[in-house]
Amino acid sequence: MSARLALTEKILVNKARLGLNWKQIAAELGTSSPIIYTSALLGQFPLAKEEAARAAHLLQLSDADAALLTTFPVRGEGCVMPPTDPLVYRFYELIQNYGMAWKELINEEFGDGIMSAIDFNMQIEREPNPAGDRVKIGMSGKFLPYKRY
Amino acid sequence: MSARLALTEKILVNKARLGLNWKQIAAELGTSSPIIYTSALLGQFPLAKEEAARAAHLLQLSDADAALLTTFPVRGEGCVMPPTDPLVYRFYELIQNYGMAWKELINEEFGDGIMSAIDFNMQIEREPNPAGDRVKIGMSGKFLPYKRY
Amino acid sequence: MSARLALTEKILVNKARLGLNWKQIAAELGTSSPIIYTSALLGQFPLAKEEAARAAHLLQLSDADAALLTTFPVRGEGCVMPPTDPLVYRFYELIQNYGMAWKELINEEFGDGIMSAIDFNMQIEREPNPAGDRVKIGMSGKFLPYKRY
């Protein structure tokens, strides 16, 4: 297990032990979205130095841990593919079932290129519904065209 | 290659040969979303009998092909995982990089359960932007709670 | 593609073209359960000679096809694992999430051994429910104990 993955485990255990939740943690760390801060603590984004210091204080981490939180992580570590967890798997299923249609429709609308996963932002919200509340996800990624040369 | 996959190939070739596009095809088939019709023609949704007849007419398919379009397809056929196509891969990458954070935040907000990929709808739109237009995706899936028994 | 898989494809296409359904087909073939006959036509059980003749007649298959239906099939051909189809995948998910608990509880109740998947029968029924009908599945497999020697 990499040092960064071990730190993710420590963060999850300490968060449980201390009774914290992600929204609280995000609010303490800074002004970015809870998605950014949760991802960062799970090893998918680097934190700025002061953010890392606050995270270390809140989650009872060492100075070495805080230093590690500021490094550029090896993204994707810690997410098994195909996902075994049903919540995460459903997104994988969406790709299997809709992925080729997304490609056809995005190419038809925008031409040859892709939606960036880097110049990208997203929100997750609760959508109240009498038949059962819904998870509402909004994604926006820059269209990047392939260029001839 | 399954009969349904072979039909998908035939549809793609005929669409190219006939110079059709998905939006036109969808508008001719009925009143559902282009995402539904594109997915259906790619083997991810069954069509109603009249829709299949219209598709067969438009895409120069046989009666047997039209019959096949009304059957319940084996979803997921025809999408290689991990996706080799960059446009489709970016969605896979989003799961690898954000999946565990999505899980943490959805569980924190809704409790133990998942976002349904069945009671689910979505839209893809062009989001004009001076720094380059963006692909905007909206998803909405019913939250399904695990129940104790 | 094996000759038997190609026959399965032919059966599925002809069934669609002829507008048949599995319950009708099963009723015509003999007195076993529709699960047996559907599985058999999908390449998971051999048919008796007369059953195969009736199937060939009903589904417009050749004599060679009928002969093939009476052979011992290579079971498991034609089902991709992990299943890409959401309906089939949910059973796979049940194993991932409950499999180890099933093992613990069956071993605790019966001792060291397994539930047979050979001396086994099952039913699938509709369970009416005001909150949405349910799929009810009943399985019964002989417990086979490991024996010391």
Place this chain on the structure above:
Amino acid sequence: MSARLALTEKILVNKARLGLNWKQIAAELGTSSPIIYTSALLGQFPLAKEEAARAAHLLQLSDADAALLTTFPVRGEGCVMPPTDPLVYRFYELIQNYGMAWKELINEEFGDGIMSAIDFNMQIEREPNPAGDRVKIGMSGKFLPYKRY
């Protein structure tokens, strides 16, 4: 090994060392089914705070362990696929041999959709039989229809 998997190992070792069985443990933890409690202790369901406290007391776990038992687990961790254990494998074999038939019959009866693995319950019972007792499994999952939009 994730912190939650390590806790599962600790639970299994302590259970063996203390001579406990799952039925006893379930009866002590609360009023849900032994399937729920066994799954939960194996990392497939979160426990309520008091349940976790009782589990920790019974199985000689620490407070941090108890906290971990109340978190939303990454389901599916700890079950190797394909299963190497014969008892668990037989369920996998059932999917390989019957899965496509289940799909055909459920789609034919209910239309386009799936059996939920979330809005789902099950029982495992001993079925006495002179030729050898049988394992009887009952499953019931809500049918979820795909909807057009």
Place this chain on the structure above:
Amino acid sequence: MSARLALTEKILVNKARLGLNWKQIAAELGTSSPIIYTSALLGQFPLAKEEAARAAHLLQLSDADAALLTTFPVRGEGCVMPPTDPLVYRFYELIQNYGMAWKELINEEFGDGIMSAIDFNMQIEREPNPAGDRVKIGMSGKFLPYKRY
């Protein structure tokens, strides 16, 4: 599909169509064991020229097919691993469950080396038993010691 695999499919289809069985076929081909002849026709042993001629006559194969039956086959083609067929899988399961014990006991008895799978012979017999007949398999392989140099 390789030419040899396609020939295996043709042999299986013709055997079914002609109503032949392996014991008959083996008796017609020559004096070796039915295991040898069945394996050979399934692409796991080369046949002698006259044996191939007899096989071609019996199974209605072409001269080119007969020539192909005399070539050194790429053994192992046509057997999916792990086996999806329950009968074949049980042998795979025996390796998973007993393989390391076989190693320990053979090494303890014979020293450092292996049982040859080349200088090897075997028989399969019916073992009558009032509690249900049994499949009796006898294997004998030369022990090959690793040598120092």
Place this chain on the structure above:
Amino acid sequence: MSARLALTEKILVNKARLGLNWKQIAAELGTSSPIIYTSALLGQFPLAKEEAARAAHLLQLSDADAALLTTFPVRGEGCVMPPTDPLVYRFYELIQNYGMAWKELINEEFGDGIMSAIDFNMQIEREPNPAGDRVKIGMSGKFLPYKRY
């Protein structure tokens, strides 16, 4: 590494350190076959309480270890597939080369069904031979017929 796999490692190390062999150990543990006892100590069979106590004494294991030896193991743990060890691999090779022939011959002789790997016993013997001694393996498994319902 699971607690049971770690115990297997400890058993192998202590056996080496104490200069024991499997035949001796088996003779001390009870009256079952050395195959059973070797497999059990490698994590493939549970031991009875007294057997586990004797094993713990002989191999210098702790009481917790002895308790673990009496639990129902997750069979198949600890055997990599395909096997990297040549001795174990040869059995895997036998399946690849002969598996489909075994299926054809057993189905032809017994009908539709399998050889049980549960109601199963086996022996390994030295077969003296002037050209080099041979490993002789005898297996006997109950034939289990598929039943119609």
Place this chain on the structure above:
Amino acid sequence: MSARLALTEKILVNKARLGLNWKQIAAELGTSSPIIYTSALLGQFPLAKEEAARAAHLLQLSDADAALLTTFPVRGEGCVMPPTDPLVYRFYELIQNYGMAWKELINEEFGDGIMSAIDFNMQIEREPNPAGDRVKIGMSGKFLPYKRY
């Protein structure tokens, strides 16, 4: 085999039969780089309508083939990973051996982000060298920074 892959095979066979080379073909098709045109004919870029018409003329393809050349291809089809061909494998090896260092150095120089593989261009040249000519490759990809939101 997808229709596009089959067309790639046809292009390679016709190119060989007609004695053409990629540089000639590229020069005839238009003003983009030979890398673009070679990739396009191998199914990795769409061609403009007139380019496709010229390619069809040159390589003796049908009108339907020409239409297919103008569609948005499923990139990555037709390249096995890991590559079995030594020339292609060496690039794979470079990633295995240098990939993590590239990441460290690019992140250190540019911050958190990636080199685009879409807004990307490259050249391949012969670098004369008395000790043996060298393959010189130049790549340039836009740096895309991850953005906070």
Place this chain on the structure above:
Amino acid sequence: MSARLALTEKILVNKARLGLNWKQIAAELGTSSPIIYTSALLGQFPLAKEEAARAAHLLQLSDADAALLTTFPVRGEGCVMPPTDPLVYRFYELIQNYGMAWKELINEEFGDGIMSAIDFNMQIEREPNPAGDRVKIGMSGKFLPYKRY
């Protein structure tokens, strides 16, 4: 985790804790390229004895660690394939999308052979660009022709 991989982890943690960067480290170690030194510390090149001593001093490693840095590493350890990290994945994507074209063009220019990944050097530079700076990579590998014998 191998001893060398564990040392890589230690190096990454100490580098973060000590606030060092790769360019500084490389400048202190010797006169080779930062790519060589970064790769070496990540386990992809051996260091000379004095270089290892300097690295150990700088990164607070033990004498045993320094000795390990001088050994011939098992290259490729520590880089998961396909890469989960987006920065590293983009290079993998380049192979999938361009690899077959590279092969065609290099073979056409140089004949039958490969570009060496051993007699190979490379540079990574920042290419200033008003539309966003670019990552510029130059690679040069000796062409190695296959020879007849």
Place this chain on the structure above:
Amino acid sequence: MSARLALTEKILVNKARLGLNWKQIAAELGTSSPIIYTSALLGQFPLAKEEAARAAHLLQLSDADAALLTTFPVRGEGCVMPPTDPLVYRFYELIQNYGMAWKELINEEFGDGIMSAIDFNMQIEREPNPAGDRVKIGMSGKFLPYKRY
């Protein structure tokens, strides 16, 4: 199946049908080693134009086939890994069992680098031996040192 693989199949079938052997074929094609010519016909080396013409004549191939034989093949196509054929598998086993030792000894003798598989030649001979003839293989590959830059 690629066009080149299909040609390999045709060559193997025609060779069997025409009763040719590789040594004869090699002698007719030119002056290189039978290893080169056998590999080339199996899709692992390009042939010169006249060699291809002779091969086409000898093996009754078409002009298009001959043209294909002169192209640069995608090496490695047609060899399944791990090899299912016992003869080929034994070489794979040698790597698994000796590969790390080869690395240690070659690095110790030559320094940091590899044995080239491109600037490489080999012979296979029969080594007569009263205890059973032996296969004698000689390989010689240029040592390629990694260079610092």
Place this chain on the structure above:
Amino acid sequence: MSARLALTEKILVNKARLGLNWKQIAAELGTSSPIIYTSALLGQFPLAKEEAARAAHLLQLSDADAALLTTFPVRGEGCVMPPTDPLVYRFYELIQNYGMAWKELINEEFGDGIMSAIDFNMQIEREPNPAGDRVKIGMSGKFLPYKRY
């Protein structure tokens, strides 16, 4: 990590720390080839008791380690396939590119059978060459014919 793999790591670390080389070590252990002793210390051969004692003395191993060195190892542990290390990979590549030709030529010369990897020996030598020294490898394995029964 198995106990034997952990011992291999310890041996590699101690060898580096103590500044030993394999030729020295081999000369101290006994009269077999350095290939045998290097392989044995890497977990691919058992050592005799006295050899293990000498190895333990030389490499500063414990008595338990020495005992472990005399056991029959699980060969193949510790060599990742496909090999990520370029030196080891080149042998893997040789199989991919030449394996089917080796099979054809050995079968043609010797008949149906294999080259033994057990009754096998080999040498690695430096072959001086003005164009760059070469690695010369000689292998000799007994031909083992398949026998009819």
